[in-house]
Amino acid sequence: MASKTEELRQRVLSEIEGVRSVKALSELKVAYLGKNGAIKALLRGMKDIPAENRAEFGKAVNELSDDVSALFEQKEAALKKKELQEKFASQAVDITLPGKRPLSGGLHPLTIVKNKIIDAFIGMGFEIFEGPEIDSDYYCFQALNIPKDHPARDMQDTFYFTDNILLRPHTSPGQVRSMEKGKLPIKILSPGRVYRADDDASHSPMFHQIEGLVVDKGVSLCDLKGLLDEFVRVIFDGDTETRFRPSYFPFTEPSVEVDVTCCKCHGKGCGLCKGTGWIEILGAGVVNKNVLKMSGIDPDIYSGLAFGLGIERVTMIKYGIPDIRTLFESNLKFLEQFDRR
Ligand code: DAH
Numbered sequence: 001m002a003s004k005t006e007e008l009r010q011r012v013l014s015e016i017e018g019v020r021s022v023k024a025l026s027e028l029k030v031a032y033l034g035k036n037g038a039i040k041a042l043l044r045g046m047k048d049i050p051a052e053n054r055a056e057f058g059k060a061v062n063e064l065s066d067d068v069s070a071l072f073e074q075k076e077a078a079l080k081k082k083e084l085q086e087k088f089a090s091q092a093v094d095i096t097l098p099g100k101r102p103l104s105g106g107l108h109p110l111t112i113v114k115n116k117i118i119d120a121f122i123g124m125g126f127e128i129f130e131g132p133e134i135d136s137d138y139y140c141f142q143a144l145n146i147p148k149d150h151p152a153r154d155m156q157d158t159f160y161f162t163d164n165i166l167l168r169p170h171t172s173p174g175q176v177r178s179m180e181k182g183k184l185p186i187k188i189l190s191p192g193r194v195y196r197a198d199d200d201a202s203h204s205p206m207f208h209q210i211e212g213l214v215v216d217k218g219v220s221l222c223d224l225k226g227l228l229d230e231f232v233r234v235i236f237d238g239d240t241e242t243r244f245r246p247s248y249f250p251f252t253e254p255s256v257e258v259d260v261t262c263c264k265c266h267g268k269g270c271g272l273c274k275g276t277g278w279i280e281i282l283g284a285g286v287v288n289k290n291v292l293k294m295s296g297i298d299p300d301i302y303s304g305l306a307f308g309l310g311i312e313r314v315t316m317i318k319y320g321i322p323d324i325r326t327l328f329e330s331n332l333k334f335l336e337q338f339d340r341r
Contacts, residue, residue, distance in 0.1 A: 005060040130174070143176040207324070241261045247285075285305070285307075
């Protein structure tokens with residue numbers, strides 16, 4: 001008799017042992033402790049047991065029922081704990097992993113440099129004056145002392161719409177338009193896109209220039225030197241120097257080309273500056289009297305200074321960029337290297 005309950009106890013023990021989930025355990029619990037379960041079946045078999053043994057058998061079955069209930073409870077608690085631990089482990093976050101930063105936008109290097117240049121000149125009292133990108137032969141050439149058939153027209157390969165309408169090849173027409181307004185003195189900066197039929201590692205068909213013009217009484221080449229020294233100090237660093245080399249532009253007389261000490265070798269001579277220690281950065285000069293006259297300014301009373309620089313060129317020198325085209329390829333690997341603020 002006792003062997004029946006004992007046998008059931010062993011079976012329950014070994015089956016509970018093998019259970020791996022709370023769900024399977026509750027099914028097993030029904031099979032043993034439920035209304036139609038194995039333990040109740042034992043009680044139902046009581047009638048077949050000799051009367052003198054019934055009390056003992058009943059006691060053994062009750063004990064078994066209590067023990068099995070306790071076993072199920074223990075096992076259920078253990079399984080629940082294990083399942084919770086597994087859930088936590090599967091949801092665990094490794095806080096030592098590097099985070100994924102959202103991609104944030106930033107300013108293009110040309111915009112960074114343009115803003116720096118504008119800031120430098122605004123600090124010296126300049127105002128922004130913007131001209132049109134599609135302009136006339138008069139503003140782009142004639143009013144700048146470059147008449148038709150003048151050899152200086154070959155200095156730029158211009159895109160023409162008609163004989164008279166063209167994509168401006170430089171920002172110098174901004175000088176003429178600001179002088180025509182008739183308000184003196186003038187101290188303007190004219191930034192914008194310019195276009196030329198030219199395309200290689202150092203030329204792009206579209207690029208950016210900034211034109212500067214000062215017209216006042218007694219303006220001279222010395223003022224130009226002072227302005228450009230300050231500009232170079234802000235854009236490069238305090239040690240960068242400028243030098244003027246005589247040059248030729250139809251709209252300035254005298255004309256100069258301005259060099260800065262090479263930012264890579266600081267004047268010692270390297271591959272970037274071709275061993276000279278200097279890099280050409282812009283063209284400038286004293287405004288040609290003809291140009292003042294054509295725009296209605298009396299050159300006996302007023303004089304002017306002008307300069308024109310390429311933003312791409314300054315950017316390439318400042319950051320050591322060998323090919324202008326990288327500035328227009330929208331390659332994030334390249335662009336992300338710059339100060340993104
Ligand atoms: N316009 C010239 C160019 O595109 C640059 C330049 C040179 C502008 C001398 C000036 C200047 O105002 O004085 O090459």
